[in-house]
Amino acid sequence: xxxxxxxxxxxxxxxxxxxxxxxxxxxxxxxxxxxxxxxxxxxxxxxxxxxxxxxxxxxxxxxxxxxxxxxxxxxxxxxxxxxxxxxxxxxxxxxxxxxxxxxxxxxxxxxxxxxxxxxxxxxxxxxxxxxxxxxxxxxxxxxxxxxxxxxxxxxxxxxxxxxxxxxxxxxxxxxxxxxxx
Ligand code: SF4
Ligand code: SF4
Numbered sequence: 001x002x003x004x005x006x007x008x009x010x011x012x013x014x015x016x017x018x019x020x021x022x023x024x025x026x027x028x029x030x031x032x033x034x035x036x037x038x039x040x041x042x043x044x045x046x047x048x049x050x051x052x053x054x055x056x057x058x059x060x061x062x063x064x065x066x067x068x069x070x071x072x073x074x075x076x077x078x079x080x081x082x083x084x085x086x087x088x089x090x091x092x093x094x095x096x097x098x099x100x101x102x103x104x105x106x107x108x109x110x111x112x113x114x115x116x117x118x119x120x121x122x123x124x125x126x127x128x129x130x131x132x133x134x135x136x137x138x139x140x141x142x143x144x145x146x147x148x149x150x151x152x153x154x155x156x157x158x159x160x161x162x163x164x165x166x167x168x169x170x171x172x173x174x175x176x177x178x179x180x181x
Pocket of ligand 2: 042045046047048049057080081083084085086087088097098101
């Protein structure tokens, strides 16, 4: 997976999938992507872009508009968005920037392309019902402080309600393959 939005790498014509933007425009949240005229307001108001040298929502929208499907789905920067929706509120063209990013993340996840940290988090949810593993030390410390025990997660019910989620099916297969090695 690439470290940056890869917008500076030379684009090969073989990378371009012209129908990609139309595909996105048919998805919930992606409908207005064709309206973007690259003014850069989303980037200038984005709190994450302010502290990152690589994260640029405008560039993500541009790559998607250009049809750079694989490049944008494989970009690590896609996962930096904090979903604060400032960009969506400020876009003069009414592009739902944050929603487009969500749509792109969903597509990437469906193809099993997600940073390892999110895969680990998904496993943790499936295993324990919690988004991260609570260290034993912390559980013991609660006891010594006289705090009540944490509510138990219900991974069985969670797994049941998440049946059929493509991303989870893919990462479960990945884990099985890892265990076989
Ligand atoms: S603010 Fe809207 S029109 Fe301007 S670059 Fe961002 S998405 Fe495009
Ligand atoms: S929703 Fe994401 S892209 Fe938009 S302003 Fe917030 S962090 Fe930036």
